[in-house]
Amino acid sequence: MAEVNIFFKKLIAKRKDLSKLESQVLEYILKYPNKVAELTIDEFANEIYISTATVSRTCKKLGFKGYQQLKYALDQYNLTKEDFHQGDKKNADIAEHITRFQKETEKTLAEVNPSQITRAVELLTNSNLVEFFGVGVSFPFCSDAARKLTFAGKISSARNDWDELRAVANNMKSNDLAILLSHSGETLHLMEYANILKQKQVPFILLAGTQNSYLETLADFTITAYSESFYYKDIDMSSRFSISLLMDLIIFEYIKQK
Template sequence: MAINDNVLIKIRQMKTSLTPVEKAVGEYILENVEEIPHLSIKNLARLTKTSDASVLRFCKTMGYPGYRSFIVSISASLGSMHEEDANPYRDIQPGDDLSTIILNISRTNSQSIEDTLQVINKSEIARAVDVLRSCRRIAFFGIGASGLVGTDAEQKFTRINKMCHTYTDGHSMLTAATLLEKGDVAIFISNSGETVEILDALEIAKKNGACLIAITKYTKSRLADQANILLSISTPEITIRSGAMGSRIAMLTVVDILFAGVASAEYQHVKKYLAKTHNIVAGKQRR
């Protein structure tokens, strides 16, 4: 289960990967969310020009066993939706003054983290922490902004003496994936979950028996389907003007959670490494 379950965020994130019928149901719900808790399954099917069975399939796609549990989640999500409407994602606009930019970027980054908490699965985090604690080595894979997230992860896990490295171009990814073995962990970082270089490396790593962890947007994707452990993020629906800012912040948050989970679980063992790395850096800063 997600840490905080918000079905409206799930629908918004998954819209592009739904079937046409599911998309019709999802779009109607998002556009008429206030009335949904008062509708029977038959009424919702009529209003969306679908069928009872189609609405039920939509509920199951969203992770709910039936219509009743889906409606309960809709009702619970309404309060947080109102908060988001008062504090929405805002894209970069031509001529924005610095005060507006400061406020909008801060809100977008904060909302990315809050929304990620709505979709990320606590049990999947626990599984990821367990395999990271016991693995022989860790390989991070990411292109562009996702590669920067991998570099941040490498820096963190190196501090607790974990053997790890980040690969950020197609050729090095293929080479690294080829050398992975059973007992190794490969963490693939991709907002879309459809980056060709990532998928090529994942296929090789899977054949070699490595444990595959995906950090990717909460939606259907080839990366999400292939991963052994799926860590979902939520990102804003804004244009390319903002680049990968929201997704990067969400991904960095997931990396921080994994690092803190491993470091906390092994604290008695890793505290000496944390102290050593802190002291050597602090010593350089005093010079």
């Protein structure tokens, strides 16, 4: 899926040059590339309640001549993704998946930085409470980690309602700790929550499966797992268990030092 990743990385790299409104345009494109490819510029503008001029200006800042050229690029992206999925259908056997899982586990554990684990444990120990932030496929891993920490005696929660997560972020204090789990580091809702946490001066750790993401620029520090993007029949089958392994290491060290 290298072509797809490169396409998105080129767009993400332009984020620093965008205004707040233009960033909203980019985030919608990243979140719904298939949908945007089907919308007219007026429909797109109405979707996120901005002007067509802002949409057009953003397209140019992203390197396109205009909205139509962006739509053409998204069409090509979708074709590339479909070709990739067709390849998956032909080649995705059990042995291949086992090899992928082994690679993700072994590479993640081989590249663990003990000093980062120690730093995470220090933040965890000194915090009043811990809130986990993860949406979609990442949420069950947040719930699992919060449950383990609760049994270890640390006040900890994981919530899956987007509005509730926003309220939690707004009410956290500087002596609390947030832990964000994200495969891409570019999850739309998590970016919103991360900005709130930053404004509230709440320390937060990012456990991610991708380096150099937007969330990484906001986090107090990031621990990165090795995780490959994998789609099968339009279903995101990318694993999060390597991220969960890192969280378990932090919890093990926390319990050991109590």
